[in-house]
Amino acid sequence: MYNLFRFFLRYHLFILFLSLEVFCFYLSYRTRRYNEAAYSNFANGISGRVFDTYTGITDYLYLRRMSDSLVRENAILRQKLVESKFDNRVDSTGVNDSSGRYVQHFTYITARVIYNSVNHASNLIYLNRGKQQGLTKQMGVFNANGIVGQVISVTDNYAAVMSVLSKDFKVSAKLKKSEFFGNMHWDGINSTTATLEEIPKHVPVKIGDTIVTSGFSELFPRNLMIGTVKSVKTEPDKNFLDLTVNLSTNFGNLSYVYVVKNIRRDELQNLDSLAHKND
Amino acid sequence: MINQIPINLLRLFLLLMLQVLIFSHINFSAFVNPYVFPLFILLLPFETPRWLLMLLGFAAGLALDIFLNSTGMHAAACLLIGYLRPFLISIITPKGTEFEISPNIYAQGLTWFVVYLGVATAIYLGFYFLLEAATFLNFFFLLLKTILSTIISVAFMLIFLYLFSSKKVRRFA
Numbered sequence: 001m002y003n004l005f006r007f008f009l010r011y012h013l014f015i016l017f018l019s020l021e022v023f024c025f026y027l028s029y030r031t032r033r034y035n036e037a038a039y040s041n042f043a044n045g046i047s048g049r050v051f052d053t054y055t056g057i058t059d060y061l062y063l064r065r066m067s068d069s070l071v072r073e074n075a076i077l078r079q080k081l082v083e084s085k086f087d088n089r090v091d092s093t094g095v096n097d098s099s100g101r102y103v104q105h106f107t108y109i110t111a112r113v114i115y116n117s118v119n120h121a122s123n124l125i126y127l128n129r130g131k132q133q134g135l136t137k138q139m140g141v142f143n144a145n146g147i148v149g150q151v152i153s154v155t156d157n158y159a160a161v162m163s164v165l166s167k168d169f170k171v172s173a174k175l176k177k178s179e180f181f182g183n184m185h186w187d188g189i190n191s192t193t194a195t196l197e198e199i200p201k202h203v204p205v206k207i208g209d210t211i212v213t214s215g216f217s218e219l220f221p222r223n224l225m226i227g228t229v230k231s232v233k234t235e236p237d238k239n240f241l242d243l244t245v246n247l248s249t250n251f252g253n254l255s256y257v258y259v260v261k262n263i264r265r266d267e268l269q270n271l272d273s274l275a276h277k278n279d
Numbered sequence: 280m281i282n283q284i285p286i287n288l289l290r291l292f293l294l295l296m297l298q299v300l301i302f303s304h305i306n307f308s309a310f311v312n313p314y315v316f317p318l319f320i321l322l323l324p325f326e327t328p329r330w331l332l333m334l335l336g337f338a339a340g341l342a343l344d345i346f347l348n349s350t351g352m353h354a355a356a357c358l359l360i361g362y363l364r365p366f367l368i369s370i371i372t373p374k375g376t377e378f379e380i381s382p383n384i385y386a387q388g389l390t391w392f393v394v395y396l397g398v399a400t401a402i403y404l405g406f407y408f409l410l411e412a413a414t415f416l417n418f419f420f421l422l423l424k425t426i427l428s429t430i431i432s433v434a435f436m437l438i439f440l441y442l443f444s445s446k447k448v449r450r451f452a
Contacts (some may be wrong), residue, residue, distance in 0.1 A: 009428060010332075013330060013333070013362075016330055016333060017333055017358065017362045020333060020334075020337050020354075020358050021358060021359070023351075024340075024351035024352070024354045024355035025351065025355065026351070027350045027351030027354070028349070028350050028351035028355070028410065031350040031351070046345065047345055047348075049347045050299070050300075051345065054300050064383055110316065117304075117347075118313045119308075119309055119311075120310075120312075120349070120411060121408075121412045121413070122411070123413040124348045144405075146438050160348065167413075188412070188417065189309055189417065189420055190309065191309060218337050226332075
């Protein structure tokens with residue numbers, strides 16, 4: 001017993017160091033594991049407010065390149081695009097009944113980016129919209145140039161978005177020309193490129209081909225721009241192509257973005273759980 | 280000794296705001312991420328007990344984590360340099376040197392400070408980038424990133440020190 005005490009007395013600093021370090025690792029592990037923005041909503045609210053004030057000041061420096069009203073108008077226009085509608089026809093050869101053919105499938109909420117980073121292993125973006133403006137977890141985010149990310153946590157007035165430039169971000173993407181689809185994720189270093197996987201080897205792909213969203217996930221409507229093919233590599237021991245994609249979104253200067261609200265999401269998720277119940 | 284507390288609190292606040300609102304916004308390159316925040320721990324008084332260094336480092340790191348959304352990673356790195364700081368100081372300081380209350384660039388001199396900041400920042404950034412990537416796969420990328428970021432960070436820290444250090448110090452040769 002005496003020796004035990006002596007041990008603790010002698011190494012108490014190192015033990016303190018180790019236990020705090022373990023606690024830090026636990027914190028960062030938990031954040032990663034559950035894919036959540038760090039800390040409680042309270043802490044996010046505080047940092048959200050600080051960044052909001054900061055953007056409020058720096059906005060004058062950029063002379064408000066885009067006005068809010070223009071962006072709102074764009075959102076309304078996008079809502080009217082065919083891609084945002086749900087095709088309600090059962091008989092595809094039937095006569096078009098213009099009254100009941102299209103039902104709204106996606107709506108868009110505009111938001112301003114108040115914090116953004118591109119140099120980390122997992123980059124986060126803060127938006128000045130939250131629960132009260134209708135945002136929830138698992139909503140897609142894009143801007144006029146391409147996709148931006150996915151909402152991972154919301155407070156009353158702010159939301160944290162996992163950027164495409166994150167280790168854990170995955171999106172279902174397809175080649176616009178041939179409709180072959182695969183999973184796209186970021187490689188972790190270059191903020192302008194990402195990797196597209198699972199495109200079979202026999203598919204003809206040229207440099208410069210357009211990559212768009214497939215619409216398979218509930219995050220994004222189909223045919224949203226993602227980028228263009230930068231390079232194509234084949235490896236003899238793999239059945240799939242190694243595609244590098246030039247992202248069309250410039251993550252360095254995001255200012256206004258759209259958040260995708262999928263009206264049929266709950267229904268899709270229900271279907272998903274039903275389908276898996278039968279496994 | 281008592282008036283050290285408001286000075287250090289003020290410095291913590293200033294460094295936190297500088298880091299969060301300016302330095303973390305410099306999206307210059309994936310290789311250059313300047314961090315001036317470790318300066319808070321590095322400028323604490325020499326007589327600070329080690330357990331307090333660690334606890335302060337941990338708390339300050341958590342505060343930075345809240346803003347940069349890097350849960351626990353900056354806390355872990357700040358804690359590490361809080362733990363290593365006494366070793367580092369005793370290694371780089373010649374025996375028999377008398378100290379001011381806190382490290383001061385006009386008392387210790389530029390060379391001492393460059394070594395002190397350089398080593399501490401390299402440890403801090405190396406550890407942090409490694410935690411952030413959570414893999415050794417891109418080892419040479421991380422190494423280069425650490426070296427370049429350390430150089431830039433130390434340069435910014437020196438500017439900070441020359442701007443905010445008290446010149447009223449006794450010189451110890």
